[in-house]
Amino acid sequence: MLQLILRRILIMIPVLFIVSLLVFGMVYLTPGDPAVTLAGENASEEQIEATRERLGLNDPLLEQYGRWVNGVLHGDLGQSLYSSQDVTDAIKQRMPVTFSVAMGGIIVALIIGIPAGATAAVFRGRWPDRVLGLGAATGLSMPNYFVGMVLVLVFAIWNDILPATSYVAFTDSPWDWTMHLIMPWITLGIAAGAVITRQLRSSLIGVLGQDYIRTARAKGLRGRRVVLKHGAKNAAIPVVTVVGAQVSIALGGSVLVERVFGLTGVGDLLISATLRRDIPVIQGVVLTFCIIVLIVNLLVDLAYGYLNPRVRVQ
Secondary structure: OHHHHHHHHHHHHHHHHHHHHHHHOHHHHOOOOHHHHHHOOOOOHHHHHHHHHHHOOOOOHHHHHHHHHHHHHOOOOOEOOOOOOEHHHHHHHHHHHHHHHHHHHHHHHHHHHHHHHHHHHHOOOOHHHHHHHHHHHHHHHOOHHHHHHHHHHHHHHHOOOOOOOOOOOOOOOHHHHHHHHHHHHHHHHHHHHHHHHHHHHHHHHHHHOOHHHHHHHHOOOOHHHHHHHHHHHHHHHHHHHHHHHHHHHHHHHHHHHHHHOOOOOHHHHHHHHHHHOOHHHHHHHHHHHHHHHHHHHHHHHHHHHHHOHHHHHO
16 A cells, blocks of 8 residues: 555656646736736836836746745745735635535535435336436536525525525534535535436446345345445445545535635635736645645545555556
8 A cells, every 4th residue: 555655646746747837837828917917007118017027027937937836845825916915824714614615515415425326226227216317417407606596595595594605613613614504515515416426326236236246145135235345345436536526626616606605715715816817826726726636636546545455456
């Protein structure tokens, strides 16, 4: 297992290098000039040039890239062009909100997807399978922002059951933290749960058709034990891949979900920075999301090694 971890970490190094190039190149790929935006619409050429010089945009590209990478390696993602706040501090302040929303959405997806997928596989071709298949198709067809608005309309406006906006820290009140995040969790979890349901159903149907499953049933083992003990572990490998992908999607989906529910997370920070062309903030948030996704992919690979010993040998 240690060799597997080391191999995956070594693979991450060139990936991080490519990611850093793409993130840094955002300054030149986005339309417009950040110096013009920051200096103002009525700024003179001298003011724009002074702003460009202050931002270091006149330096050679390699020098700019090296300076930015050196800062990143030291935990310095730069400063906001508008608020002068350290980007690292801004992300740290808002990350608990985004992490709570994204991880809660994944947990809701697992709560929905695992029982639904297993039930659909066991009752393949019968009415539970058809009902769950219809539910999964419906969940996939609804955008996150639409689900969020419907939930707000039903549970916050028509019925004053849940708060529609704002965030309460877990340390302040675990109950209020939960109540404020139930709707964002459901919003993110429905589509992800539908994907997990479909993948688990397909994977489990394939596993239940194997010879060793038929042998276990022929020995008189109960259906539930056959599914849970002999089928679930082998069927979990494709599901782990889907869950890892859903973490990345949840991080991206949190950008819109935070806006719908008025949450001041990293997604809200990214949208505000994009509207103002605050390049250091955009770079810092995108780089942070990329690193989180790489870490999740590493954990998925480790889960492969646990579930399938052949991966560790290879």
